[in-house]
Amino acid sequence: MTTQIYEERQDQIHRKGKKPFAIECDKESLAGAVSQRACVFCGSRVVLYPIADAVHLVHGPIGCAVYTWDIRGALSSGPELHRLSFSTDLQEKDVIFGGEQKLHDALIELIDRYQPKAAFVYSTCIVGIIGDDLEAVCKSVAAEKGIPVLPVQSEGFKGNKRAGYEAACNAMFRLVGTGDASNISEHSINILGDFNLAGEIWLIRDYFARMGVEVVANITGDGRVDDIKRCHGAALNVVQCSGATMTLAKMMQEKYGTPVIRVSYFGIEDMAESLYAVANHFQDQEMLAKAKKIVKEELETLLPELKKYRVALTGKKAAIYVGGAFKAFSLVKAFRHLGMDVVMVGSQTGTKEDYQELQEITDDGTIIVDDSNPLELSSFLQEKEVDIFVGGVKERPIAYKLGIAFCDHNHERKEMLAGFTGMMNFAREVYGSVMSPVWRLVPRKQSQDTQLRASASARIAGL
Amino acid sequence: MNTEIENKHNSSPPPTSSCTRSRSGEDARQRSASYTSPVCEQTDNAADTPLRGRVHLPRYVSTTNACKLCKPLGACLAFRGIEGSVPYLHGSQGCATYMRRYIISHFNEPIDIASSSLGEKNAIYGGGANLKQGLKNVTAKYRPKMIGIATTCLTETIGDDLNTILYEYRKETPTDEEQPVLVRVSTPSYSGTHMEGFHAAVRSVVETLCRQSLPNDRVNILPGFLSAADLRLIKEIVSEFDLAATILPDISETLDGPALDEYQLIPEGGTPLAEIRTMSGAGGTVEFGATVSGSATPGAYLDKTFGVKNHSIGLPIGVKATDRFMSVLEELSGKELPARYRQSRGRLIDSLVDGHKYVFGKRAVLYGEEDLVVALAGFLAEIGVQPVLCGSGGKSGRLKEAVANITEGLCEEPPESYDDIDFHEISVRAEELKPDLIIGHSKGYPLARKLGIPMIRVGFPIHDRVGGQRILHIGYEGAQMLFDLIANAMIQVKQDSSPVGYSYM
Helix, strand or coil: CCCCCCHHHHHHEEEECCECCCCCCCCCCCCCCCCCCCCHHHHHHHHHCCECCEEEEEECCHHHHHCCCCCCCECCCCCCHHHCCEECCCCHHHHHHCCHHHHHHHHHHHHHHHCCCEEEEEECHHHHHHCCCHHHHHHHHHHHHCCCEEEECCCCCCCCHHHHHHHHHHHHHCCCCCCCCCCCCCCEEEEEEECCECCHHHHHHHHHHHCCCEEEEEEECCECHHHHHCHHHCCEEEECCHHHHHHHHHHHHHHHCCCEEECCCCCHHHHHHHHHHHHHHCCCHHHHHHHHHHHHHHHHHHHHHHHHHHHHHCCCEEEEEECCHHHHHHHHHHHHHCCCEEEEEEECCCCHHHHHHHHHHCCCCCEEEECCCHHHHHHHHHHCCCCEEEECCCCHHHHHHCCCEEEECCCCCCCCCCHHHHHHHHHHHHHHHHCCHHHHCCHHHHHHHHHHHHHHHHHHHHC | CHHHHHHHHHCCCCCHHHHHHHHHCHHHHHCCCCCCCHHHHHCHHHHCCCCCCCCCCCCCCCEECECCCCHHHHHHHHHHCECCEEEEEECCHHHHHHHHHHHHHHHCCCCCCEECCCCHHHHHHCCHHHHHHHHHHHHHHHCCCEEEEEECHHHHHHCCCHHHHHHHHHHHCCCCCCCCEEEEECCCCCCCCHHHHHHHHHHHHHHHHCCCCCCCCEEEEECCCCCHHHHHHHHHHHHHCCCEEEECCCCCCCCCCCCCCCCCCCCCCCECHHHHHCHHHCCCEEEECCCCCCCCCHHHHHHHHHCCCEEEECCCECHHHHHHHHHHHHHHHCCCCCHHHHHHHHHHHHHHHHHHHHHCCCEEEEECCHHHHHHHHHHHHHHCCEEEEEECCCCCCCHHHHHHHHHCCCCCCCCEEECCCEHHHHHHHHHHHCCCEEEECHHHHHHHHHHCCCEEECCCCCCCCCCHHHCCCCHHHHHHHHHHHHHHHHHHHHHHHCCCCCCCC
């Protein structure tokens, strides 16, 4: 079967080993190519979403708000305002005469109803066009209600998801430094870029607590406005999912001198490395010893259990397509632990450096792809005879339609995949999908069997 | 609805005031940071009294947990139900991706929606070049028979003139290769819900493709937005009547297809273009929906333009509504109700008798698309369930009357109906009304959970269960399934709350 690739996109696909590494990325999506990417608004919305004691008001027509209602698996240990969908639901009249008054009234109404600690106001495509002055409305409501009301400049057309991450960081940065930062331990951190899907940040916080590290703010999983206000008091910013929150870390570094380290909590090495990196940063031998103890204890239970899955999964082929590349790095390593080969890996918004790193950690023949689409993904899956595909909701039906196993590794998932516990869950999930007997019933398998039988009988006939 | 149709015909950009402001954006920025804006006093709140026709419910400015979706989503669903068709959104990338995600989560099927992927420059200088490139790319790789182009709020507001852009595109496109039919529909999401988008797309398809043709022995069925299982049943029913029907749109295969060996970029199925072209020669049209606007519907268009008689009936949910559908088919086919439906109708009535005590007087909250809500209200009323609240995010202006009509004489108290309602409002009122069950799509789950009452899942989206596309709502079979679900839900409540826990009823 021939791989279907748009001519304009040829440079966004690299097959390792054939040619020296080169890949184009960070481009606008090709019109008509059915990109798997979303928009600026989506980027902002996913980053700020887990802040559970703020009202998140989407200023625009109804679509943008309704498609992001309760869609993340981001848990809260307290308030759950983030699970509601607020919109100004702009109508034709508002588009003509402006939506500022409606926005103002909606904010007052929601703040009175829910008494939030802050309000985020998201700008959508149309607001950028009609020119509503979000800044002015937010300022006026903040003065009236005495809480921070923060505009998020997330007009959908102003770039891709990454631009949205920046807009979210800009909005959060206005909170940072407005709270009381006294009584914070010198061994303190902020956790950036974990969204507490299925409770992951609680697990990570527990590891840090066992090391004697104080977590000042979760940014943003199970996030709270007051914590973000005082997070400039932390001694270190620990950043996962760097695409999403690195901007904030950099701004804090510049203004408050807070140092930054990059980590990942997915997979065994990366999780362990994250704990060591924090201990090393504080140059505290006792803390490092505690980190090592945690890793040792966790691995003692994890590794024997993983073995069973490894035996079953060794040699199976995996494909990865995720939003940000950081997750792809960890997944490549995680699959290696299971004895599996990664034959395709791609992301919506990776950078040149990301793809460089991906090609360094993958085997020859692996397809590396930027900003892909169903056309390409389906043909890669078929060409590489993939056993399991890892991605999000939009990738899932491509795999299932072809009778290929799938693992959800997106912001909607309800399974914990971070930390050592997460590695165990990941193995279980991969095993649970790859080993299902249903694949024996799908047409792909049946035609493979037919081919095998045909070639076997040809061999026999040839004897 | 009328405004949109006009927009489509004249291809006039929406109000110039917004356009002028949009291009410069300056006057907005020049306004002082201290917030006072005389322009904005002209919002529709002026005409709004706190209770505007809502006896029990205040009206809020903000929308919390909307009970509607946006207009282009409906258009994409409709376009997906046409043979060889690719839905295309002229807007920024996010719209297409969000809608794909939303639709996939219900159908568990791939749905490719192409996009112009407009960026900031396009928003300022116009999206024509991207639209042309997008159409070219979709044509080259998908080889579609039709591309259904829906606009978004962005492109409606910057005033892209699709008429001109598509005219130029056709002129620039080589004529030696076969080109797909281009159908366009105006779907700014600031006016109307996904259902207005759905109906407008169907009408556009008919207007673009259907030409005067010789009379044929077919009938047209315009089902609106039903499940894949519903559409399969309609096909079966019409074939039992020995009728050949053009069902527009038909998502029964395109959004509920079999497992495949090779990936299909455009799934098989959908209403054949050849059939749409000759809908003008059909012996009649059956159009479902009680709140769709009278003169703007595709059925009305076929009637007015080609003299194809339009039988406008409600969604055939429940006994009487299905009887009505069957009698129209009897009229169109000249045949009596086929034996198998006489039988299934008989079994249904028998079961309603068997189970009537379990459901009588139970109080139901129902919500969703206006037509679905009206039809369900009729069904509930006829089996003795009291629909206490009928809510929809749509605002055709016909919901209240349609619910009153369909439940007339069947309810102890007339149901409260609210259009333009959201789930916050539904929830507030539902708590006061003390319902026994709620009926609607997945987004009502938080309410069911809060009230601790059963939820019967119908309509779209079903995001918290498998098989949303396989839910049967219509016909005697659909009524049978719904009745069994409702009766059993009520029996289970009684059983679970009983200290004894009988294993018989």
